[in-house]
Amino acid sequence: MADFSKIMEKKAAALKYDNEKNGAPMIVAAGMGHMAEKITETAMKSGVPVYEDDSLASLLTQMKLGAEIPEELFQAIVEIYIYFLGFTGDPEKDRAERERRREERKNNLSS
Template identity: 40%
Template sequence: MDKESSTPKKNKAVVALRYDIEKDKAPLVIASGRGPVADEILRIAEDNKIPLYEDPELAKLLSKLELDTEIPAELYTLVAEVLFFVYKLDRMAQKRERMVKKIQEEEKNKKRP
């Protein structure tokens, strides 16, 4: 993905992963593409507030896998970095949400007589 424009360069691979710890033994490749397909994957991710992680080499490796395929054990460490990144973002979002609720509650209490 081109950092300047948030759109992939023509030959850059874009890959979407899913990992449901309760259902999946390992993360799965659920979408993969280049060019217009990559643009669509990114658009869907952004529309759904799905975090984007940029690693062209990892994307290139993952793009070689069939859809709905578990990632191979050789890529676990690299994909774990992605999952950790997403986990951190999720934790930050939860913390921010709690802070907003707290501020809203304090404001609400100030308005009460």
């Protein structure tokens, strides 16, 4: 039963940005539980880097598919794109960098 609860807590969203068609990134997939696992699994199998942020995923999964990201979330999305620019493909190194940035962001918010 614990595994089921753990699965149901997962959330995931996939974004796409086409500067010729959209003014902001848009949500192309979002879901919770089993659907979140499938979104993440599909991204990883396709070589798409995955960024983990539970708070942001919670917000994005509440939005409609095809919706553009609202301005209030632009900074968070920019940070993700910056993260991807430094993506190395080494899961341990990337995880450590993600944790470092998360701590840095947390410290900036509390200052």
